[in-house]
Amino acid sequence: MNDREVADYLLAHPDFFVEHAELLATIKLGNPHGKAAVSLQERQMEMLREKNKHLELRLAELLRYGHENDGIAARFVRWTSQVVAERDPHALPRTIAGQLRAEFDVPLAALRVWDVADAYAQADFAKHTGEEVRLFANSLDVPYCGANTGFEAAQWLAAAPGAEGEEQPTQSVAIVALRRRANDEEADPSGDAFGLIVLGSPDPRRFHDGMATDFLRQIGTLASAALSRLLPH
Structure with a gap:
């Protein structure tokens, strides 16, 4: 069997290591952070930690975008209220441009x-x-x-x-x-x-x-x- 056939077999039989749990202790994988070998469980935990780290960074990024959008929305509402409140048509263009400068920096x-x-x-x-x-x-x-x-x-x-x-x-x-x-x-x-x-x-x-x-x-x-x-x- 070649590598691809082994991988396909394991994918087709997800319970293989449940039935042969003793093999897990003997499988050693390269440590991405050093030269020492680690067990399969340790490597899986390392992969999970890396995945969680990426998810946390992504979540923090989404939260930052959300806060930024909330801030923009609040400024947009303030700008809108100034435009709506302007009764003088002659002053309206100046109000629109001036409040864009003020509210959105x-x-x-x-x-x-x-x-x-x-x-x-x-x-x-x-x-x-x-x-x-x-x-x-x-x-x-x-x-x-x-x-x-x-x-x-x-x-x-x-x-x-x-x-x-x-x-x-x-x-x-x-x-x-x-x-x-x-x-x-x-x-x-x-x-x-x-x-x-x-x-x-x-x-x-x-x-x-x-x-x-x-x-x-x-x-x-x-x-x-x-x-x-x-x-x-």
Whole structure:
């Protein structure tokens, strides 16, 4: 019999060592932590300890993620309450961006909307945006997170409230499209965008292409609903 046949036989007869328990004491295995041989029972215990260690590390990691998500959810609720409480349409864009900076510890945040109602056409948040920005906004099915590769929208951050004294260049950005609501539940991901939220940081890893975007999508949905009052009806 070769090694494979022996292994197959033992797998097919799991009671073999129960019926031949005396063999267990004679089987010696290499110790992964030294040169001395150990018994099968000792090796099994070592394997179980290693497995438990990995499970404990995984559990600790899951608990950490859970605590982080709880913290993000709490900040999202606080941000939402500030947005909902803002009664002045002119101040709403500033509130949305300012509270994103405050609640999520984002160094820079700005937003622009276009095709607004005449009453808001001269506001800072409605400044002219180029056609490339609008095309880019319409192409964002999900928020963009990653390096700032010279996005025109990232230039808004330099003029955003709270940017005074910011000397380091914006290395990473998160860009979220604002879209008209297609129904009573959420913004239409295929509809025309009417604005962008831009978050920026001098840390190149603050926003990266591997990060989850669930909360950013929720921020975009709620901000879109709130800012829709600035559009012509």
